[in-house]
Amino acid sequence: MIRSVNKFLSVSGKGMKRSAIREILKHLQKPGMISFAGGLPAPETFPVEDLKEIVAEVLEKEGAEALQYGTTEGDPGLRKALAERHRKQGLEVGIENLIITTGSQQALDLIARIFIDPGDYVLCGLPSYLGGLNAFTAYGVKLKGIPLDAQGMNTDALEETIHHLTGLGRKIKFIYVIPDFQNPAGITLPEARRLKIIEIAEKYDLLVVEDSPYREIRFRGEAQRMMYELDKSGRVITL
Ligand SMILES: Cc1ncc(COP(=O)(O)O)c(C=O)c1O
Numbered sequence: 001m002i003r004s005v006n007k008f009l010s011v012s013g014k015g016m017k018r019s020a021i022r023e024i025l026k027h028l029q030k031p032g033m034i035s036f037a038g039g040l041p042a043p044e045t046f047p048v049e050d051l052k053e054i055v056a057e058v059l060e061k062e063g064a065e066a067l068q069y070g071t072t073e074g075d076p077g078l079r080k081a082l083a084e085r086h087r088k089q090g091l092e093v094g095i096e097n098l099i100i101t102t103g104s105q106q107a108l109d110l111i112a113r114i115f116i117d118p119g120d121y122v123l124c125g126l127p128s129y130l131g132g133l134n135a136f137t138a139y140g141v142k143l144k145g146i147p148l149d150a151q152g153m154n155t156d157a158l159e160e161t162i163h164h165l166t167g168l169g170r171k172i173k174f175i176y177v178i179p180d181f182q183n184p185a186g187i188t189l190p191e192a193r194r195l196k197i198i199e200i201a202e203k204y205d206l207l208v209v210e211d212s213p214y215r216e217i218r219f220r221g222e223a224q225r226m227m228y229e230l231d232k233s234g235r236v237i238t239l
Contacts, residue, residue, distance in 0.1 A: 016138045021131055074100025091229050104213050104239040108135040111209055115173050116141050121165055124176040125153050129183040132176055152189035155196045162204050174207035179227055180215040194227050202233050210238040
């Protein structure tokens with residue numbers, strides 16, 4: 001029997017909205033559907049054969065250990081390999097700086113859980129990734145959208161908004177930036193714009209959440225340096 005549990009929901013549970021993404025994705029299950037509304041990876045790019053080999057190899061080498069509970073931060077071998085990979089990309093990252101999450105979405109939720117008090121402000125691009133915004137609002141965030149121009153988040157508008165909100169006594173926690181192929185606008189921020197956002201974050205002592213799931217899917221041109229790499233004051237969290 002299904003009972004209504006609404007009256008038992010916590011404040012943050014009540015703050016959660018039905019996910020528009022989930023609703024869109026339901027329609028994508030229909031065979032032959034090509035949707036321009038919600039993005040799914042092309043299944044022919046999934047490395048099924050490679051994964052079969054890898055799974056067989058891991059089970060052969062590690063056996064039961066591979067299936068046992070692991071540490072919360074993630075498998076140390078995987079974190080070590082990731083740290084090495086990031087160091088090759090120029091980031092100063094050690095295993096202690098990394099945790100493994102189930103995609104970027106879980107990291108967005110964890111960040112909100114750790115850093116947000118109800119009523120805190122988060123500054124984000126206007127428009128911005130719906131799943132990120134939903135993760136934040138579930139914890140009582142007040143969102144303030146900063147208009148985008150051809151180079152991404154408009155930094156004059158960003159600074160004006162910070163002035164305005166702090167003048168009203170509001171607490172801003174972080175700036176949420178999607179610097180590479182921004183979802184949904186598709187814009188990639190040039191380095192100067194990245195640096196300017198970091199400079200503003202430093203000036204007003206804010207965190208920056210850099211959400212960059214598409215950075216490595218590039219067909220032409222040069223990848224921009226990550227904000228995590230450009231930041232010298234340790235205030236960028238990158239996903
Ligand atoms: C900007 C952005 N962040 C995070 C996510 C979620 O990423 P993941 O599938 O790794 O949880 C998406 C997926 O659409 C996204 O576009």
